[in-house]
Amino acid sequence: MSLTDYLVIALFIFIALVIFIPVILFIYWYVKDDRQKQHSILRNFPVIGKVRYITEKVGPELRQYLFNNDTEGKPFSRKEYQDVVKAGKYKERLIGFGSIRDFDEEGFYIRNTLFPKLVDEMKVDNTQKVKTRVYKVDGDNLFSRKEHSEEKLADPYYLRDEDAVVLGEKTCRQPFRVKGLVGQSAMSYGSLGEKAITALSKGLGLAGGTWMNTGEGGLSQYHLAGSPDIIMQIGPDMFGVRKANGEFSWEEFKKKSEIPEVKAFELKLAQGAKTRGGHVEGEKVTEEIARIRLVEVGKTINSPNRFYEFEDAPSMFDFIEELRSVGGKPVGMKIVVGDLDALESMISYMKESGKGPDFITVDGGEGGTGATYQELADSVGLPIQSALTVVDEMLREYGVRDRVKIIASGKLITPDKIAIALAMGADLVNIARGFMISVGCIMAQVCHTNHCPAGVATTDKKLQDGLIVDEKHYRVCNYVISLREGLFNLAAAAGIDNPTQFERKHIVHKDKFGRVSPIEDILHAAKRAQLQKES
Amino acid sequence: MKVIVIGANGDMGEHVIRKLAEKKLEALAVAANENQIEDLVKLGAAHAVVYDEQKLIPYLQASDAVIYLTGVNPKKHTSKTVMVDHQSISDIIQLAQESGVRRFVMMSAVKAEERETDPSRKIAAKDLPEDMLKAANLVYTVIRIGQLTDNPGSGKITLSEKIHDRDAEISREDAAEVLVESIDKEAIFHSTIEAASGDTPIREALSQF
Numbered sequence: 063m064s065l066t067d068y069l070v071i072a073l074f075i076f077i078a079l080v081i082f083i084p085v086i087l088f089i090y091w092y093v094k095d096d097r098q099k100q101h102s103i104l105r106n107f108p109v110i111g112k113v114r115y116i117t118e119k120v121g122p123e124l125r126q127y128l129f130n131n132d133t134e135g136k137p138f139s140r141k142e143y144q145d146v147v148k149a150g151k152y153k154e155r156l157i158g159f160g161s162i163r164d165f166d167e168e169g170f171y172i173r174n175t176l177f178p179k180l181v182d183e184m185k186v187d188n189t190q191k192v193k194t195r196v197y198k199v200d201g202d203n204l205f206s207r208k209e210h211s212e213e214k215l216a217d218p219y220y221l222r223d224e225d226a227v228v229l230g231e232k233t234c235r236q237p238f239r240v241k242g243l244v245g246q247s248a249m250s251y252g253s254l255g256e257k258a259i260t261a262l263s264k265g266l267g268l269a270g271g272t273w274m275n276t277g278e279g280g281l282s283q284y285h286l287a288g289s290p291d292i293i294m295q296i297g298p299d300m301f302g303v304r305k306a307n308g309e310f311s312w313e314e315f316k317k318k319s320e321i322p323e324v325k326a327f328e329l330k331l332a333q334g335a336k337t338r339g340g341h342v343e344g345e346k347v348t349e350e351i352a353r354i355r356l357v358e359v360g361k362t363i364n365s366p367n368r369f370y371e372f373e374d375a376p377s378m379f380d381f382i383e384e385l386r387s388v389g390g391k392p393v394g395m396k397i398v399v400g401d402l403d404a405l406e407s408m409i410s411y412m413k414e415s416g417k418g419p420d421f422i423t424v425d426g427g428e429g430g431t432g433a434t435y436q437e438l439a440d441s442v443g444l445p446i447q448s449a450l451t452v453v454d455e456m457l458r459e460y461g462v463r464d465r466v467k468i469i470a471s472g473k474l475i476t477p478d479k480i481a482i483a484l485a486m487g488a489d490l491v492n493i494a495r496g497f498m499i500s501v502g503c504i505m506a507q508v509c510h511t512n513h514c515p516a517g518v519a520t521t522d523k524k525l526q527d528g529l530i531v532d533e534k535h536y537r538v539c540n541y542v543i544s545l546r547e548g549l550f551n552l553a554a555a556a557g558i559d560n561p562t563q564f565e566r567k568h569i570v571h572k573d574k575f576g577r578v579s580p581i582e583d584i585l586h587a588a589k590r591a592q593l594q595k596e597s
Numbered sequence: 598m599k600v601i602v603i604g605a606n607g608d609m610g611e612h613v614i615r616k617l618a619e620k621k622l623e624a625l626a627v628a629a630n631e632n633q634i635e636d637l638v639k640l641g642a643a644h645a646v647v648y649d650e651q652k653l654i655p656y657l658q659a660s661d662a663v664i665y666l667t668g669v670n671p672k673k674h675t676s677k678t679v680m681v682d683h684q685s686i687s688d689i690i691q692l693a694q695e696s697g698v699r700r701f702v703m704m705s706a707v708k709a710e711e712r713e714t715d716p717s718r719k720i721a722a723k724d725l726p727e728d729m730l731k732a733a734n735l736v737y738t739v740i741r742i743g744q745l746t747d748n749p750g751s752g753k754i755t756l757s758e759k760i761h762d763r764d765a766e767i768s769r770e771d772a773a774e775v776l777v778e779s780i781d782k783e784a785i786f787h788s789t790i791e792a793a794s795g796d797t798p799i800r801e802a803l804s805q806f
Binding site: 212 | 606
């Protein structure tokens, strides 16, 4: 064959590839779209209508990268997300050219003092360095970005021993002392994959002065991988501390309480996102999950939305008393604040009986990482800023505030938000999504599908391949240390020598018109609303 | 052996105190204010006191050696006039001589002699403290360290009378170990040496100098 023949054949192949195949594909799609009965847009506009579905699918990512400005975007803006990532990667949170917060909007502000504390005057314990790794940027150009990680001895920003927060100081054989104010909120193994849990465990263990809440999915070996201090959560389904028939197992509970890493227990009455019982599909109940949770392999679990063990405050307090006497460790409860009357009657019973939890975890209605229903996530329970002040005030009114610590949670992922929560009455703060971001979460909002692209909220082995525990656990450590450092910075600005000293007087609320009001206003409004409910 | 550490509160101090404790040497830590005392004791100092010239004398008398730390960091102080409070070092040298402490290890920085190369002559005498120490009747060693970093110590350094790379780095942990290890190394008595991170184990580098 001559050269021309070759060229002719090549031309035919070219035409086939470029014209025929696309045309055939187009016709196939056209007919398919035209005949389907599900989507009206596709029936009316075959093929071209697909654009809608494709862009809709990549919308969350596109909005984040291209269209939303840095302060928009829910649940967290690009800016908030970056604050967490940078703290984890570089342990460096300096910004240039000022804040991008909208100062015309209403919000809480920290009152700084005229004469702040000097670094030398802060009551901080940096005597034990933490050996971590941070990234250093070598070059940052349009198409290339080079960075390398290096080892660093970091200041851990622990509280001094005398300022440490103690759970169950007077009630337990083994109180839980914690030298930092920030810990990881409840996230179960199962909702997060084993790699994410392991990275969190190792990072928190490395940072020290913090804790990890297991979530109600039981205590796994992944939680224990880095030997952090652990608060084991017990939900109504009592995973990990149940008998085969679903009853509470004192024997299993005792076993768990003897694990040295387990420092406290938390009864989950409710959580921000899920004021309902849990649901685990049978196919997800693998042998491993079944072993950890003490349930049957392959059987769907529908948990009740309340414990069978108790039905009111007195019976719950008796149960708590028994847990404490068997385990010897602090016992708390996690609640979402809604009806103030129910809360008040419980707190009044605390005073009357002298019993009660060692700590109350107040989850804001905005809290919650996981898979839940829209109606529960969006509108059930008060947001943390209202809930926290109310709980704190009620405990004070009944004179039991000194017996119980308050742990707050609900989108408190930066030092300023944490400081505001501390000033509103929290003793400690729980973070879930901030820690998810530090192990790689990109806010794809698909936690409920097991298809998390970052390999965080999935048990899929393939997707988890993307998550390298050895790299991510340093980010977890850096993030928590940065938060503590930030809290000390804010404390210094407010004129106090450590962040446990934050009080209501250190913050104010500014409204849209620039009017400033104290936190007590939240209380008046909450009381008024409750009165209206009663009348 | 008792070692008094002046300026123990700084970011070098805590490493020095820890190294002394590791070597089972009794450390007397002198800090800038009361708030730091608790931390220094926790780090392993046998005693910790707030800097006060009058109260310092008994401590100096009880000590066998002085480690004088300053807030020096060559990067921070380039082109600045004074790196070290000259009055304070002069006082300490005086007190040390009066109290009979013989051994005196002073931390300085690689760029302390910046004056020599500064044609404008506007930069004040950064190495004046070194000169004061050399003139005193003490068994001195001046250790000029490179740029300090927070990296973990490698335990290995280069030691020289004049380090070629003026921007060489050294971790705080290693620098502290150099200071502590040099207390009893006769090879470096009455000398000024420069240290940066390198390949020779610290103890070996100091004894073979």
